[in-house]
Amino acid sequence: MAKRIDVSGLNAYYGSFLAIEDISMSIEPRTVTAFIGPSGCGKSTFLRTLNRMHEVTPGGRVEGKVMLGDENLYGAGIDPVSVRREVGMVFQRPNPFPTMSVYDNVAAGLKLNGNFKKSELDDIVERSLKGANLWNEVKDRLNKPGSGLSGGQQQRLCIARAIAVEPNVLLMDEPCSALDPISTLAIEDLIGELKERFTIVIVTHNMQQAARVSDRTAFFNLAAVGQPGKLIEMDETERIFSNPSVQATEDYISGRFG
Numbered sequence: 120m121a122k123r124i125d126v127s128g129l130n131a132y133y134g135s136f137l138a139i140e141d142i143s144m145s146i147e148p149r150t151v152t153a154f155i156g157p158s159g160c161g162k163s164t165f166l167r168t169l170n171r172m173h174e175v176t177p178g179g180r181v182e183g184k185v186m187l188g189d190e191n192l193y194g195a196g197i198d199p200v201s202v203r204r205e206v207g208m209v210f211q212r213p214n215p216f217p218t219m220s221v222y223d224n225v226a227a228g229l230k231l232n233g234n235f236k237k238s239e240l241d242d243i244v245e246r247s248l249k250g251a252n253l254w255n256e257v258k259d260r261l262n263k264p265g266s267g268l269s270g271g272q273q274q275r276l277c278i279a280r281a282i283a284v285e286p287n288v289l290l291m292d293e294p295c296s297a298l299d300p301i302s303t304l305a306i307e308d309l310i311g312e313l314k315e316r317f318t319i320v321i322v323t324h325n326m327q328q329a330a331r332v333s334d335r336t337a338f339f340n341l342a343a344v345g346q347p348g349k350l351i352e353m354d355e356t357e358r359i360f361s362n363p364s365v366q367a368t369e370d371y372i373s374g375r376f377g
């Protein structure tokens with residue numbers, strides 16, 4: 120079930136370095152939100168605060184609030200492991216578990232989480248691979264290593280793995296940057312389908328991609344190197360790309376900076 124996200128007053132640090140400052144935003148369920156902005160402005164850092172991955176980095180610390188539905192992910196007694204199950208993540212480089220088969224890659228999270236019968240696992244693996252538009256390409260090689268697939272197939276395998284546990288939110292950090300144009304289009308189409316079931320956030324450096332896949336776009340920027348990244352504006356994607364409110368956004372999307 121997709122859930123809404125409400126972030127308020129969020130700061131994230133690496134040791135004493137304040138990487139992102141005072142971020143507040145709301146993300147509606149069943150929408151795609153794109154994060155754009157120059158390198159180093161904190162897009163990945165912010166994304167990782169949304170599933171409690173930031174604190175895994177030594178010195179990583181978060182202040183502020185992230186509500187997922189009516190639960191504060193940084194509230195007392197919240198288990199970060201269960202947060203990461205609810206808020207799945209897909210990374211820039213496809214990272215299937217190298218020694219595992221295609222099947223086991225998709226089933227990995229389920230096996231950790233509960234007692235499924237073989238027939239139940241079979242069903243979920245098939246459904247997830249279909250959901251990731253990969254089933255037809257791998258149904259005859261489910262027991263072959265996941266690392267033997269092409270880059271684009273591996274990325275869809277990682278998406279199948281992420282959706283197999285039925286998260287509420289799917290975070291994607293430049294998921295297409297290592298892919299060829301055909302695989303990129305396949306992932307973009309897939310994002311369009313997945314948003315019917317999940318709340319999706321995607322970081323991208325590709326302005327056309329942001330314009331193609333997202334409903335809303337958030338532009339992040341930093342005043343200078345060493346300064347914290349900030350959310351400059353967030354709006355309907357169409358508006359950000361046609362008539363943004365802030366000059367810095369206009370400069371960035373028209374390639375005059377960065």
Ligand SMILES: Nc1ncnc2c1ncn2[C@@H]1O[C@H](COP(=O)(O)OP(=O)(O)OP(=O)(O)O)[C@@H](O)[C@H]1O
Pocket residue numbers: 133136138156157158159160161162163164165176345348
């Ligand atoms: N593990 C880390 N330790 C210390 N500082 C870090 C670490 N990871 C990121 N930073 C710093 O935090 C700031 C934000 O980095 P982040 O990776 O979030 O930016 P980004 O917007 O995702 O950039 P890019 O577009 O290049 O991926 C940068 O100044 C970066 O150097």
Ligand SMILES: [Mg+2]
Pocket residue numbers: 162163164292322
């Ligand atoms: Mg990044």
